[in-house]
Amino acid sequence: MSPAVRWTGLLFFAAGVSVAAFKVVRHELPLSPSEEQGPWQVELTVTVRGDGQRGSVRAMLPATEAGQRIFDERASSDRLDWEVQERESGRAGLWSGWLEGVHEVVYRFRVQSRAVDLPLRGAETVVEIPRAIRSLYMKPSTTIPSSAPSVKAQILDLDLPPPSDPVARIQTVFSFATHEIATERSAAGDVLLTLDRREGSPDGKERLLVALFRAAGIPARLCHGLELADGARPVPRVWTEVRLASEWISASSVEGWIGRRPADWIVMGRGTLSAVEASGARAVGHRYRALREHLRADEIASLMAPDDPVLSFLSLYRLPVGSQSLLHLLLLLPVGALITALFRNLIGVRSYGTFMPALIALALRDLTPAVGLALVGGVLAIGVSARFGLERLRLLMVPRLSILLCIVVLCVTAIALTSASIGSRDWLAGAAMPIVILTMWIERITITIEEEGIREAGVRVMWSLVIAAAILPVYQSTQISYLMFTFPEFVLSIVGGLVWIGGYTGFRLIELLRFRELGQEGVSR
Amino acid sequence: MGVLGINRRNAVYTLGRNPRHLYPLVDDKLATKRLCREAKIPVPELLGVARTHREAQRLVEQVRAFDSFVVKPARGAMGNGILVLEWREGELYRGPRPFAEADLTYHAAGIVSGLYSLAGHMDVAMVEERLMIHPAFGALVVDGVPDVRVIVYRGVPVMAMMRLPTVESAGRANLHQGAVGTGVDLATGRVIRGIQHDRRITRSPDTNADLGGFEVPQFRSIVDCAIRATEPTGLEYVGADVVVDAEKGPVILELNARPGLAIQLANGAGLRPRLDAVDAWLESGEVDRPRIAERAAFGRGLAADTRP
Incomplete structure (x- = not known):
């Protein structure tokens, strides 16, 4: 290794480490995730299109309450006016102004949530429910027709326990809605239709539950929220809150729980309005994104707004959620490249393609290594057999490669269908399979088999998969992902390591085996 | 050592x-x-060259006068894509397996497409005399x-x-x-x-x-x-x-x-x-x-x- 290489490598390595050390010491950032169950970062993007009329977009905003703490709220308004309305019925964000062309407005917040556990228990004494609550949450409305004859008849039919036992009354109504009404995503959301057909959409089913409670004289309301999951889009959820003594108890007739709301369900708002509504607009659409952070709230705060302006500019935690998700992934690639260089230049294994194993591992990162490697192996086996079949047709290269591409796409489609029908997790969630890489890989395996024999091809495929399998745990590690995202300066350190590997002119591990004989002779002479 | x-x-x-x-x-x-x-x-005598698919088809005519020759990619690596045809028996050349003229054209076309070249780019198929x-x-x-x-x-x-x-x-x-x-x-x-x-x-x-x-x-x-x-x-x-x-x-x-x-x-x-x-x-x-x-x-x- 020449001095220039040694010092250049050291420079990069030290640069990365010292910036990270500075952040650790000065801003007391932990080197490993301090909080596995850290806050969620949630982002609502609303796209609204108008043709020059005045209009507005209204979105439910979450509030800090039992089970969730909302902080770090920000909004961008894209030429519109933005205001937050705090009402009895809940918080709402309002973007208003002249709707001209497409506006994209964003509201983001962080939420620290935990499970809410209010078991359905009988109170010592029957508490009189305040008039205000009775007047708000017991009245029939057009979307919750609790005074409709069929709803009333159903309550009579249920033969509820006496009002002195409110717990048993709630339970009877809840188990009717949970067990007697089927959930069907495509079914109607109308309460009366749902009751009549004994089948409804999740929304319709929860509305029916609220209507039944109200008809039975128990205050109840509809709750809108999100179910958050790492690495997946948040799922909008609707559930019911029913009044027992002085508490609102959460219940979901769709999911079948009552009393305990899971930690990853957060409340966005209450009432019968939709989560996002627009007026004066030609079209409106919205989507949610969420990302779990693995730091305590105060640590995130110090990362988002460090008192040092340079660090504050460089902090990745202030970026939109989409960019953050992408960067979480991209910043892992240098680690994969480093491992690849270790295998290729220090160990000296023969594999296919420089970054192919790293990219394959990226595509498989949501899977267990066994399933992932089996899938890739399967696609390769099918592709190579197909390629040998194609050989007989003597096709020109570009069309032939294109046919292989089609076969790979079909294989991936088959994987998606299989995973859906055996009810497994979504195997294709996250990154798309690197179709083009697989295609070129198949072509090169086939040529190796023809030119150098199946043994050589097998060895190279095996080593490629070994490298991919070595990189996979790195991609799946929360610790490493956290480290690279919080301290992106480590990319510089990796560059330093790569400079060192690149300047290493010593033997590769495999060469020691290969030239072993010459070495022994040298010793014996 | x-x-x-x-x-x-x-x-x-x-x-x-x-x-x-x-x-x-x-x-x-x-x-x-x-x-x-x-x-x-x-150097070995050059008998024919094909730079395009069209020329790959004509290559057969160029070399018909010879009974044995070697077809190779100009930019091949590690001997990949080299085809040695040793003699001719009627319609077929004797190589690693019997080769008809159509097989020869296909092989040359594969070379031109870059199948064997170092970087997978378009290549040139060349035919040389077979050394004795x-x-x-x-x-x-x-x-x-x-x-x-x-x-x-x-x-x-x-x-x-x-x-x-x-x-x-x-x-x-x-x-x-x-x-x-x-x-x-x-x-x-x-x-x-x-x-x-x-x-x-x-x-x-x-x-x-x-x-x-x-x-x-x-x-x-x-x-x-x-x-x-x-x-x-x-x-x-x-x-x-x-x-x-x-x-x-x-x-x-x-x-x-x-x-x-x-x-x-x-x-x-x-x-x-x-x-x-x-x-x-x-x-x-x-x-x-x-x-x-x-x-x-x-x-x-x-x-x-x-x-x-």
């Missing part, structure tokens, strides 16, 4: 001694051929044409290896396909020892003849030819592949800017002491632009000094 490893070869010799812009001269066999012809170094094996090799080889790889460093031959095609390598002189590599003493032209698949052997796997002591015919001319061929390329670390044709004597088959390292196993000696000796000699000031004969002599001396 003085063995040159791949990291060092890449960093110090190929990256350090061979300017990248000169690579096309040796990566493209047509360019090498042109270069050698201008320098009056013997020198009778001296008959004792060692059943099928195919042996060649001699000479590593020439800064114009000085430093190590040589004869490569013997075997039945296993299907007549090709590539070590990783199962050909036998034998170290050749630069001073005497005699075989030192043999390897197959990086393992030591003493006899030809096909004819069972003893490898040790075999004397490579016209060895001094081979080395001379190798030195002269590397001269016009401007590259300083080159492997020159020379074939001894029964009639023409040594001809340059191709040049390689990244010659492999198995030659050390075949010779039972490392390259590093020899490369260092060449550097020391050329930088000592003892010699100024040594002539080819002087360099060949230095190479013989190197081999004698490091003889096991």
Whole structure:
């Protein structure tokens, strides 16, 4: 290794480490995730299109309450006016102004949530429910027709326990809605239709539950929220809150729980309005994104707004959620490249393609290594057999490669269908399979088999998969992902390591085996 | 132990001694051929060239007059894509399997598409005369044409290896396909020892003849030819592949800017002491632009000094 290489490598390595050390010491950032169950970062993007009329977009905003703490709220308004309305019925964000062309407005917040556990228990004494609550949450409305004859008849039919036992009354109504009404995503959301057909959409089913409670004289309301999951889009959820003594108890007739709301369900708002509504607009659409952070709230705060302006500019935690998700992934690639260089230049294994194993591992990162490697192996086996079949047709290269591409796409489609029908997790969630890489890989395996024999091809495929399998745990590690995202300066350190590997002119591990004989002779002479 | 490893070869010799812009001269066999012809170094006769798919179809007509020839990609690597057709029986050529003219066109089209080229780019299919094996090799080889790889460093031959095609390598002189590599003493032209698949052997796997002591015919001319061929390329670390044709004597088959390292196993000696000796000699000031004969002599001396 020449001095220039040694010092250049050291420079990069030290640069990365010292910036990270500075952040650790000065801003007391932990080197490993301090909080596995850290806050969620949630982002609502609303796209609204108008043709020059005045209009507005209204979105439910979450509030800090039992089970969730909302902080770090920000909004961008894209030429519109933005205001937050705090009402009895809940918080709402309002973007208003002249709707001209497409506006994209964003509201983001962080939420620290935990499970809410209010078991359905009988109170010592029957508490009189305040008039205000009775007047708000017991009245029939057009979307919750609790005074409709069929709803009333159903309550009579249920033969509820006496009002002195409110717990048993709630339970009877809840188990009717949970067990007697089927959930069907495509079914109607109308309460009366749902009751009549004994089948409804999740929304319709929860509305029916609220209507039944109200008809039975128990205050109840509809709750809108999100179910958050790492690495997946948040799922909008609707559930019911029913009044027992002085508490609102959460219940979901769709999911079948009552009393305990899971930690990853957060409340966005209450009432019968939709989560996002627009007026004066030609079209409106919205989507949610969420990302779990693995730091305590105060640590995130110090990362988002460090008192040092340079660090504050460089902090990745202030970026939109989409960019953050992408960067979480991209910043892992240098680690994969480093491992690849270790295998290729220090160990000296023969594999296919420089970054192919790293990219394959990226595509498989949501899977267990066994399933992932089996899938890739399967696609390769099918592709190579197909390629040998194609050989007989003597096709020109570009069309032939294109046919292989089609076969790979079909294989991936088959994987998606299989995973859906055996009810497994979504195997294709996250990154798309690197179709083009697989295609070129198949072509090169086939040529190796023809030119150098199946043994050589097998060895190279095996080593490629070994490298991919070595990189996979790195991609799946929360610790490493956290480290690279919080301290992106480590990319510089990796560059330093790569400079060192690149300047290493010593033997590769495999060469020691290969030239072993010459070495022994040298010793014996 | 003085063995040159791949990291060092890449960093110090190929990256350090061979300017990248000169690579096309040796990566493209047509360019090498042109270069050698201008320098009056013997090369196999060019019978036909196809640069497009259309020309690939016409290639058959161009070579119909010949019964045996070799089809190869101009920018192929490690012997991939080379097709040797030995004679013709009616409609079919005898090759690794019987080849009809349509098969030949398909193979040439594959070459033109870049199937075998180093980077997968469009390539040129070339047809060369098939060289005739020198009778001296008959004792060692059943099928195919042996060649001699000479590593020439800064114009000085430093190590040589004869490569013997075997039945296993299907007549090709590539070590990783199962050909036998034998170290050749630069001073005497005699075989030192043999390897197959990086393992030591003493006899030809096909004819069972003893490898040790075999004397490579016209060895001094081979080395001379190798030195002269590397001269016009401007590259300083080159492997020159020379074939001894029964009639023409040594001809340059191709040049390689990244010659492999198995030659050390075949010779039972490392390259590093020899490369260092060449550097020391050329930088000592003892010699100024040594002539080819002087360099060949230095190479013989190197081999004698490091003889096991």
